Amino acid sequence: xxxxxQATEEQLAYAKLLDLxxxxxxxxxxxxxxxxxxxxxxxxxxxxxxxKYWTMSVKDYLKATDIHPGWTxxxxxxxxxxxxxxxxxxxxxxxxxxxxxxxxxLFRKKDxxxxxxxxxxxxxxxxAASGVLKAGGH
Amino acid sequence: xxxxHVKYLSFLAIVFAVFLIxxxxxxxxxxxxxxxxxxxxxxxxxxxWPLILFIVTFLLGIVAVLGGVGxxxxxxPIIGGFFPFHIDFVRGAGLLVALAGALAAGPGLLKxxxxxxxxxxxxxxxxxSCAIVGAMLxxxxxxxxxxxxxxxxxxxxxAIMLMAKKSEYPEVKxxxxxxxxxxxxxxxxxxxxxxxxxxxxHRTPQGLATFVIIGVMAGMFGLGAGWANVPVLNxxxxxxxxVSVATSKFLLSITDTSAAWIYVNNGxxxxxxxxxxxxxxxxxxxVGVRILAKTKPAAVRYIVIAMLLFAGSxxxxxxxxxxx
Numbered sequence: 001x002x003x004x005x006q007a008t009e010e011q012l013a014y015a016k017l018l019d020l021x022x023x024x025x026x027x028x029x030x031x032x033x034x035x036x037x038x039x040x041x042x043x044x045x046x047x048x049x050x051x052k053y054w055t056m057s058v059k060d061y062l063k064a065t066d067i068h069p070g071w072t073x074x075x076x077x078x079x080x081x082x083x084x085x086x087x088x089x090x091x092x093x094x095x096x097x098x099x100x101x102x103x104x105x106l107f108r109k110k111d112x113x114x115x116x117x118x119x120x121x122x123x124x125x126x127x128a129a130s131g132v133l134k135a136g137g138h
Numbered sequence: 139x140x141x142x143h144v145k146y147l148s149f150l151a152i153v154f155a156v157f158l159i160x161x162x163x164x165x166x167x168x169x170x171x172x173x174x175x176x177x178x179x180x181x182x183x184x185x186x187w188p189l190i191l192f193i194v195t196f197l198l199g200i201v202a203v204l205g206g207v208g209x210x211x212x213x214x215p216i217i218g219g220f221f222p223f224h225i226d227f228v229r230g231a232g233l234l235v236a237l238a239g240a241l242a243a244g245p246g247l248l249k250x251x252x253x254x255x256x257x258x259x260x261x262x263x264x265x266x267s268c269a270i271v272g273a274m275l276x277x278x279x280x281x282x283x284x285x286x287x288x289x290x291x292x293x294x295x296x297a298i299m300l301m302a303k304k305s306e307y308p309e310v311k312x313x314x315x316x317x318x319x320x321x322x323x324x325x326x327x328x329x330x331x332x333x334x335x336x337x338x339x340h341r342t343p344q345g346l347a348t349f350v351i352i353g354v355m356a357g358m359f360g361l362g363a364g365w366a367n368v369p370v371l372n373x374x375x376x377x378x379x380x381v382s383v384a385t386s387k388f389l390l391s392i393t394d395t396s397a398a399w400i401y402v403n404n405g406x407x408x409x410x411x412x413x414x415x416x417x418x419x420x421x422x423x424x425v426g427v428r429i430l431a432k433t434k435p436a437a438v439r440y441i442v443i444a445m446l447l448f449a450g451s452x453x454x455x456x457x458x459x460x461x462x
Contacts, residue, residue, distance in 0.1 A: 007250070007251040011249075011251075018391070022242055022244070032413075033409065036409060050410055051222070054187075054223045054227055054411065057226055058224070058406040081410070084409035085402070088234065088402060092237065092402060095391055121259070121266065124263065125395055128270050129399040130403075133403070135273070135275075135404045
């Protein structure tokens with residue numbers, strides 16, 4: 001019972017990495033947003049033009065701004081607005097790293113079912129992150 | 139709670155409601171322009187809405203903590219209903235707000251053993267896979283339909299909040315075969331009583347099946363899903379209330395990750411909305427936790443319910459074209 005009261009090894013490993021990733025991600029978000037706000041890097045969409053785009057549906061917005069969805073933002077991180085996608089993607093990627101971190105621990109503990117559950121979860125999240133899945137616009 | 143607190147909170151709620159209605163008038167005058175580009179001719183400078191967004195999300199952060207709800211469930215209907223932003227961007231920002239909150243809370247809950255990884259992993263796999271489907275559906279549907287469905291869902295959440303019972307320690311006579319095979323059980327230390335609470339769960343297949351619907355809804359509306367996770371984990375599957383709440387919060391960090399990627403990859407993320415929202419709600423949560431340490435204002439829960447009722451009705455009426 002004493003052992004069960006403590007969080008398991010994989011749970012602690014997951015928590016430790018999540019804690020670090022969350023702090024780094026939020027700090028990066030604050031920094032990149034300040035860079036964007038103060039115009040240190042010029043944005044792709046001028047800030048004073050934003051109000052005419054944020055009322056549009058995402059389909060119309062992408063068409064009007066000639067922005068291509070998916071990972072194309074990676075080639076535009078020199079722009080102040082797209083620079084903010086680095087921490088956003090990082091925050092959305094931390095969970096994948098946490099899962100990858102616990103897979104070897106689960107295998108070592110011969111917890112095969114959970115190890116495979118973790119692998120499948122990584123595959124699901126990587127599929128979502130890949131940009132392969134496109135939503136039909138309205 | 140003292141009378142002074144009630145007065146203060148009521149005043150805060152009234153100011154908030156007046157603010158939302160007046161901002162709705164501003165937002166409507168922007169959107170009502172004949173074509174979208176004309177919205178830029180609003181008298182409000184470009185930084186006006188992001189600044190208001192920051193202030194409102196800061197207040198939402200306080201209210202969410204005091205009311206015991208996630209930030210996402212308040213963010214989407216309120217920002218979607220009373221700001222000029224398109225519902226696509228609101229849902230994208232809402233998911234990232236809920237995700238940031240879950241990522242921030244997750245490590246502490248896991249380390250203390252309140253959130254349970256063994257319980258969360260199978261549930262998360264189903265919920266996160268279905269959240270992808272929900273996100274894709276949500277982005278494919280017309281805004282009108284999304285607003286109607288969102289309004290209906292928010293009103294449903296209000297009903298759940300008003301009617302659903304909670305059970306501190308549900309009685310689970312026997313763990314079911316699936317949870318036994320997956321070894322989903324645990325012990326946690328209840329600080330208030332000094333007891334070590336042994337827990338196990340039942341009705342695992344039914345619970346997992348319910349997370350198909352929860353995942354789709356979380357992805358479709360960008361709401362976060364604590365409002366649905368907790369009753370299913372607690373009342374249906376029989377996990378103790380504290381374990382359910384903590385595991386639900388941690389679960390959101392996985393469910394919202396998969397849906398957030400769909401919104402990011404489909405262009406439904408505007409940094410000028412996302413960053414002030416995340417920063418605002420996180421700062422508000424910090425202030426909320428400090429207030430919570432001094433007082434436990436039960437009235438806030440009713441203020442949250444009233445806000446959701448108002449915002450849900452707004453979304454429904456907006457979708458039906460009655461209140462644009």
